Amino acid sequence: MATESFPPPSGTRDFLAAEFEARERAFATVRDVFARFGFQPLQTPVFERLEVLTGKYGDEGDKLVFKILRRGEHEATGEADLALRYDHTVPLARVVAAYGSRLPTPYKRYALAPVWRADRPGKGRFREFVQCDLDVVGSASPLADAEVVSALYAALDALGVPGFRFMVNSRKVLMGLLEVYGVPADAGGGVLITLDKLDKLRPEAVIRELVEGRGQFEATASSLVADLTAPDSITRIRKELTNSSIGQEGLAEIDRLLDLLSATVPRERIAFVPSLVRGLDYYTGVIYEVTAPGMPGSIASGGRYDGLIGRMSGGAETPACGGSLGIERILPLLTSAGEKPASALDVAVTVLGDDHADEAFRMAAAVRRAGLRTGVYMGSSSKLARQLKWAAAEGARFCLIYGDRERDAGEVIVRDMTTGEQTTHPVDQVAGSFAE
Amino acid sequence: MATESFPPPSGTRDFLAAEFEARERAFATVRDVFARFGFQPLQTPVFERLEVLTGKYGDEGDKLVFKILRRGEHEATGEADLALRYDHTVPLARVVAAYGSRLPTPYKRYALAPVWRADRPGKGRFREFVQCDLDVVGSASPLADAEVVSALYAALDALGVPGFRFMVNSRKVLMGLLEVYGVPADAGGGVLITLDKLDKLRPEAVIRELVEGRGQFEATASSLVADLTAPDSITRIRKELTNSSIGQEGLAEIDRLLDLLSATVPRERIAFVPSLVRGLDYYTGVIYEVTAPGMPGSIASGGRYDGLIGRMSGGAETPACGGSLGIERILPLLTSAGEKPASALDVAVTVLGDDHADEAFRMAAAVRRAGLRTGVYMGSSSKLARQLKWAAAEGARFCLIYGDRERDAGEVIVRDMTTGEQTTHPVDQVAGSFAE
Missing domain, CATH: 1.10.340 (Endonuclease III; domain 1)
Incomplete structure (x- = not known):
């Protein structure tokens, strides 16, 4: 691997702990809301057979599909037989066709997972990004549209998207x-x-x-x-x-x-706007878009599309409606400032010399059993100053200090990393010291 | 899409609600444990630049990599420039090289996400499957090995894997x-x-x-x-x-x-077994495998591999150790029998005629605000028997019944779907009826 080839592929991102956890928190909020509305999760493979995707997105869309080369002796043909999913709608149509009556009627499902498009990457535009769809397949009732809009509203509200x-x-x-x-x-x-x-x-x-x-x-x-x-x-x-x-x-x-x-x-959050068109030509009934201050374009959208599922799956015409949260556009609108990343340690445990490692490890185990996020120092220094620096870098709230003096007294020092305050506790009661 | 082409691609699976949720519960258990041990999540793109993967897995492994065709004018070349990740170790090495000192030292990370291998699919062998890795990069301390083993043990214990x-x-x-x-x-x-x-x-x-x-x-x-x-x-x-x-x-x-x-x-859960070899030749120190009754082969494994990260990233030799939970092999060992799928409804709301839809919808909203998983009937029948059948199929614990008679009395019937017992409540207090 050449030194210049370390970044992830163009248009994709590595998510380290803090960003991963902020995203997961938002996703969990959305999943909880959708579940409360009786929508069920569906997870399909990241790739589909190429023929399932081909011809579904128009010429422009087809060019943006990531195709997977055939393997083994067929690799040399340069042909593809699989492709990364481009959206969640085509996989939904395939699942509806494949599982038929084994699915609930109507089938209310959500999908919250990445899709891939070989678009030119740009500011806020990625080649790997999460799409968040919810759909009701098999109901022509206006209640279905109302449920989708209500669930989108509740999700945006729960996320705290302003205005x-x-x-x-x-x-x-x-x-x-x-x-x-x-x-x-x-x-x-x-x-x-x-x-x-x-x-x-x-x-x-x-x-x-x-x-x-x-x-x-x-x-x-x-x-x-x-x-x-x-x-x-x-x-x-x-x-x-x-x-x-x-x-x-x-x-x-x-x-x-x-x-x-x-x-x-709430009345002030929704209005009939006769000039709203929505680009996609498969809509057949009500359509909607959600805008928010500070974000050009829409952050959610949807509508009724009664012909699409049947057309895609080659089956009978199936009434359907659904919406999509533009979750990648919503995430930057959420204020998570000042929030401590969940990955920060609650307790950092020093190891002031190899002969204290066993006791440090035992204390860490006890503190973890109390449910606290705990790390043990694993570096090569036995200096307290160096280890306190490590504890601070890990964002630890507390640090356990245990050296020769503490061993002799059967005690351990608990240092509050914010205030610097130190209290002393018997070694076998250290986990309990965090109970209050 | 031809009718015969509905299944997912060979070696991959669709996860409908019940299975998805059972898997997610297990994954959440594992994530919680790893977090408690101070390991941080890392999420990398599903694909890497082809040259990052090539030559890392030997000739046999290279043949199993899913390669992605170049796009646009380059598609006709039949060449690949990207590939789906084959494991989490190569992406880890790339991230270590890319982020260097911006990562904590040591870097304790876990990855719980799918990988792809074009293996011949078979019983319990998939082309898309989740791998669950945890590693400590940058520590030569035996504490690092002990932390990995302890975290693996705690995860298996929390999952309830027997024996x-x-x-x-x-x-x-x-x-x-x-x-x-x-x-x-x-x-x-x-x-x-x-x-x-x-x-x-x-x-x-x-x-x-x-x-x-x-x-x-x-x-x-x-x-x-x-x-x-x-x-x-x-x-x-x-x-x-x-x-x-x-x-x-x-x-x-x-x-x-x-x-x-x-x-x-616990002592009885671990033993020195001198005949244990582990196939992979990159291990340099302690190695381990976990076996469980009822599953041939191992369900977890790991060890110290001090040379690998530096070799893969072309950087300095970096001490590292890590382990992996064979989560796809572990899932079948877990007893979730009798567990109600989380996707089942708490409350099903009937709509006995179009003129009751508004009230039904309002009641559903009130019940959801109380945190209950609630669905409104969206079919075309106005018959109670048909709608009760729907409520049962949705696994609902309770069903709200609201027809002409109830409207006239300002009441709603709450039917316990298990016992068949019915109680009557004022419409505006229906959410409260589930509070006890």
Whole structure:
């Protein structure tokens, strides 16, 4: 291994103790919330057979899949037969197809695990990153959507994300608008992609793209954009959709969802935002995104996607909805300042000469039995000053000092590493000295 | 996705809720113990740059590495630039080299995460499996070995593995024996490989292999095997090694280790077993293996390997020792029979008609706030019998029943799903009914 080749692969990270534990604490919080909502964990292998992934993410996505070379005599072919998972949705579809009726109905599952994408690494963009999905497969009920949104809300709340807010819309509202404005079916997808830019571009720029890029009439484009961006946007949209049955369905869906959520999500945290589009074209019903101050883009999102699971698994059409926490984007928003890393020692035990090692080891065992995180000095110095420095570097709250004098007296000194205060205890009662 | 392609890739497993949670419980137990011993978690990426892994595992091992194809324009070359990690030792060596003095000294770390090997899958042999390693890098002290063994013991004890037992030896004892018996240095490795079979083959078969396969004299082979297998083997070996300085060093190491461990490992759980060899040739000092009734081979192992880290990282020679829990072999030994999977619901909430959905949802929210795992019925039936069946399938302890009659009375029925007993509570006090 050359000296210049020590960092982890491009776009990946090593997590040493403090960062690992901060992440795990957040993950445990999320898992607890999802479990409380009756979602079950699912863990799939890190790789899938290549044919399971191929063609699921479009041409651009397929290029970002990490493919695994065939092995043994087949390695020389340069062909791949496996690939690292790109998301948790395709593995979910495979599991639904594989286990069928052996899964609960509906199947409420969460997955909190890394995925891999060969994106160009950049600030906050990784090639190995954790995705956190929860989905309800097999229920068309608005209760399923409400449960997913409630669980996302509860998780963000439990994590302590400040000031986050849900925006809700329905694909059917957008379809209704396209219908009302006479946008031809085959142009609808492109128009939505352009409308999705309303949160980033000025309205005039979006109108220009609708006209020049999507072939819409100037009047249609202006009016559509005005409806979606006006301060009274919701009233306008409701009026526009009076005669669209799909539009009415969408509005009813949103009203029903907000109604159900009144028990779980505070009013000021959620709103109907008719301009919300969500990029992915597989959504069929309600859609939502969560924003938070200090983080551009969304920190969570989801919606109903009734066709996808059946299409991916080659089975019957299966109603489904789900959401995703952008956990890698959420972690930087959490304040863990001042928190002592959990990996710091409670008690550091000095070894002031080889002949004291046995007693030091025995004391460490006793203190550990009392549940304290304990380390024994293993370096080559027998100097107290050197060992106290080690204890401090380990973040220890207490240090046990046991040398010739203490042995002769059958005692041990307990040093409070913060105050420097020292108390003396009989050797066989040292564990008890931490009990208070 | 073809219907025949639903299973996970060969040698890998999907973990549904019950199995996932049983595994996680065991992993959490192990992490807690290792933390109590002051070991820190380290998480490295699932893949490393190919050159970091290549040449580390010998020709046979290299063939089992899963290699990742280069991407984009380089994909067509059929070349790999990354590979899934094959163990936790090479990533540890890379991290030691990369972070150097920013790591604590000594660096006590554990890793509990999957590794991947393209072995032929078989009963109990997987291509994706969890390895659980703990190591102390940077200490030559026998306390380091004692800490690793104590932590392994405490983990096995906390997991509840029945009847396990440590066998301890030292590579130096074996080197001393080879010296005493006049085995030439270049034949030593082969002789040890053969002696390692004493736990599987009859002594005569081992003697024959020593003579025919390793070119040893019949008298040497017989006497060596007799020393290692006699009931008074330890006494014999001590006598044989009287004049071997390396042998004496080895015996002293073992005595020191057993002495230190008298505080943490019960005497009947650990023994000096001079015939223990351990296959891997990188060990330099004490070595050990743990066996348990009902599981052929070992369930944990480890030892001191002072040369390896420096060799792998191209740095200075670094003293190190470590052990590994064969966690995939241990899991089947644990009795979790009768344990209710943690993913089962505490409370199932019926929805007896759409007009009761809001109230059902509100009750679910209240019960969840009380910390109970709660699910709301999301199917299409409004029949109580059907919904009770769902509640039973979810493993729910209680079921909330709320229909027209209950609404009119402002009440809800709490059904104990085990006894069938039903009690009635005011709707707004339902969460409190689970408090006792």
